[in-house]
Amino acid sequence: MTRQLSTTDRTTVRRGSAKARTERSDLHAILDAGLICHLxxxxxxxxxxxxxxxxRSGDTLYVHGSxxxxxxxxAAGGVEVCVTVTHLDGIVYxxxxxxxxxxxxxxxIHGRARDVVDADEKWRALRVITDQLAPGSWEHARQPNKRELAATAVLAVDLAEAAVKIRTGGPSDDVEDVEADKAWAGVLPLRTQWGAPEPSxxxxxxxxxxxxxxxxxxxx
Amino acid sequence: MTRQLSTTDRTTVRRGSAKARTERSDLHAILDAGLICHLxxxxxxxxxxxxxxxxRSGDTLYVHGSxxxxxxxxAAGGVEVCVTVTHLDGIVYxxxxxxxxxxxxxxxIHGRARDVVDADEKWRALRVITDQLAPGSWEHARQPNKRELAATAVLAVDLAEAAVKIRTGGPSDDVEDVEADKAWAGVLPLRTQWGAPEPSxxxxxxxxxxxxxxxxxxxx
Structure with missing residues (x-):
């Protein structure tokens, strides 16, 4: 299987194409580092x-809900969806x-959502969703019972068609502005971290x- | 003018309705605390x-791009858009x-995007977008020239129809699970802050x- 992302009209990055990535490993890394997506x-x-x-499990993305x-x-009706995961790393001044x-x-990610009805796949999907949001909870907390499983819908989207963009580094200023030397330029990084746990x-x-x-x- | 958000079929929060907010001030606060939206x-x-x-300027949201x-x-063609701003504050175990x-x-936010063509409104819109992403830069950095303004599209969306949801606090466990006392329960807060500035x-x-x-x- 190719490790390159497929290139389609809507995944060809036209603006700022220097930022486009076509390695599947970049897609996986961005997804694996995230907590929520926008569906x-x-x-x-x-x-x-x-x-x-x-x-994420391999090249399948899972989302769940009531x-x-x-x-x-x-979405479960096989309609087209777009799933975007974004990490904001800093402001470029x-x-x-x-x-x-x-x-x-x-x-x-572009694709059609598939309703996950197979019991084994649904169980595995809930596990990877749990591992993404709260790793360790699958083993620690009470697992879903039949009633809870029935109340939970799981959708799958193939990671076949995706546009991946990454911007790093400092500003790309015009030469005249650099020579004018009138303004500060640089990056203010954004850091996210866990706070102290707050027991119930x-x-x-x-x-x-x-x-x-x-x-x-x-x-x- | 009412300070309540309009209620339409698509902004009536049906799931977890205890989390729904209808005060316009909540909408403004969520937007004002954000850096990026998903359009x-x-x-x-x-x-x-x-x-x-x-x-944001009053009850108008502005986005810009090339x-x-x-x-x-x-989007500039007056099509329907949905703009979502999300702050993830913690994981509830x-x-x-x-x-x-x-x-x-x-x-x-649901609405139709309006192409901002009036020069004065466009200038004001670019200012509020700058003030949101990099406050202080409007005064410090070189302001847009004619060529740069022509290369920048600005869209406006009225903040007339919006669904606002806020979840805070600890888990809502079933009584049997609390009594079983087998798993930890609480919140792991997520904190975002600025790192040290990195000069160009x-x-x-x-x-x-x-x-x-x-x-x-x-x-x-």
């Missing part, structure tokens, strides 16, 4: 963009406002915070 | 979800996987990092 689909002929958790959620029901930019990593108010005080929470790293 | 629209009948910067960008040209959740603030390699060493960068707070 785009049509509901009543209008675009809708939903923030939601997800997980079977009662209208948007998920729509240039000498001109025009060249101000951001450093980021983004993956935009109804937890017995004896309950120590388990290692999969205390030792969690960002990104995983 | 959803149809391109060639397929949904597309684009991460991009934005700014006039050469296909997606922006499509419950005793059951089913009740695992996330704390977040999200705003989902071609910046003269004498150039001190200006206060609008060194003193920038997160969120603004």
């Amino acid at each position: 785009g689909l049509l509901v009543d002929d209008s675009p809708r963009v939903l923030p939601t958790g997800y997980g 079977t009662g959620a209208r948007s998920l029901r729509e 240039a000498r001109s406002l025009f060249h101000h930019s951001v450093n980021y990593r983004s993956a935009m 108010a109804d937890l017995p005080p004896k309950f120590e915070v388990p290692p999969h929470v205390t030792e969690r790293e960002y990104p995983a | 959803g629209l149809l391109v060639d009948d397929s949904p597309r979800v684009l991460p991009t910067g934005y700014g 006039t050469g960008a296909r997606s922006l040209r499509e 419950a005793r059951s996987l089913f009740h695992h959740s996330v704390n977040y603030r999200s705003a989902m 390699a071609d910046l003269p060493p004498k150039f001190e990092v200006p206060p609008h960068v060194t003193e920038r707070e997160y969120p603004a």
